[in-house]
Amino acid sequence: MSTTTIAGHEIEVNEEGFLTDPDQWTPDMAEALATQIGITLTDEHRRIIDFLRKDFAETGETPTLRRVTKVGGFPTKELFKLFPKKPAKKMAYIAGLPKPHGCV
Amino acid sequence: MTATETAAPIVPDFGDDDTDRKICFICSKGSLDMAYPALIMANAALGEGIETHIFFTFWGMDMINKKTMEHLHFSILGNPATHMPQALGGFPGMTALATKMMKKQIADLDVPEVPEFLELIADAGGHLWACKMSVDMMKLDEADMADVVEDVITATEFIELSEGAQVIFI
Numbered sequence: 556m557s558t559t560t561i562a563g564h565e566i567e568v569n570e571e572g573f574l575t576d577p578d579q580w581t582p583d584m585a586e587a588l589a590t591q592i593g594i595t596l597t598d599e600h601r602r603i604i605d606f607l608r609k610d611f612a613e614t615g616e617t618p619t620l621r622r623v624t625k626v627g628g629f630p631t632k633e634l635f636k637l638f639p640k641k642p643a644k645k646m647a648y649i650a651g652l653p654k655p656h657g658c659v
Numbered sequence: 660m661t662a663t664e665t666a667a668p669i670v671p672d673f674g675d676d677d678t679d680r681k682i683c684f685i686c687s688k689g690s691l692d693m694a695y696p697a698l699i700m701a702n703a704a705l706g707e708g709i710e711t712h713i714f715f716t717f718w719g720m721d722m723i724n725k726k727t728m729e730h731l732h733f734s735i736l737g738n739p740a741t742h743m744p745q746a747l748g749g750f751p752g753m754t755a756l757a758t759k760m761m762k763k764q765i766a767d768l769d770v771p772e773v774p775e776f777l778e779l780i781a782d783a784g785g786h787l788w789a790c791k792m793s794v795d796m797m798k799l800d801e802a803d804m805a806d807v808v809e810d811v812i813t814a815t816e817f818i819e820l821s822e823g824a825q826v827i828f829i
Contacts, residue, residue, distance in 0.1 A: 640708030
């Protein structure tokens with residue numbers, strides 16, 4: 556575990572760079588995390604990130620892509636468009652959560 | 660300034676630049692338990708930004724045939740991994756029971772049924788292909804197949820499109 560500073564936010568991260576403490580995350584940090592991986596947040600991105608945070612708070616686990624689609628109501632195509640290539644990991648990173656562990 | 664402020668931020672490497680990895684699955688089986696491996700792995704590959712193709716051939720056509728795709732079966736016959744007496748599998752209704760149980764276990768994990776799973780894969784950018792020889796042999800046409808199937812292609816065309824790919828035969 557190391558400490559890193561992103562746009563003035565000092566955060567604890569694991570060896571891959573994911574936040575290790577979801578409580579260190581703030582909504583305005585999402586902006587900075589997204590920028591680091593080349594994503595400019597829109598309201599649609601933010602609605603999805605909000606869902607991830609809410610679902611994590613309720614279940615204690617980062618939702619998988621399927622859960623974001625099925626429970627959150629965000630279409631799969633949309634997720635791949637907004638968070639290209641690796642939507643599940645990118646959404647989790649921006650939301651300050653661990654990578655999802657489910658297979659589907 | 661302290662060391663942490665001057666150091667470059669630690670950010671995950673999502674490997675967006677190495678996009679040349681490609682995976683092709685060949686689905687040749689029509690039983691419920693043999694349908695899922697490719698679907699789950701293809702879905703995982705797409706989630707990792709990997710170009711993914713599935714080629715359905717022979718009994719695998721049952722996975723994309725509208726008449727059968729919702730009714731794939733699982734049998735304990737010929738499957739010693741169920742650890743049940745094989746003779747049991749021959750009793751009437753055993754296959755239906757085993758299928759029902761497996762479908763419930765899959766649903767409990769919130770994994771979709773085959774038709775919905777194929778749509779999920781297509782939405783995630785996966786490419787689904789039907790084998791020409793199987794289509795001809797089984798006298799099918801495009802209307803018989805799930806709408807998410809892109810095209811009917813020959814063995815040669817599959818070999819061409821899988822150039823440089825990791826190919827997994829199931």
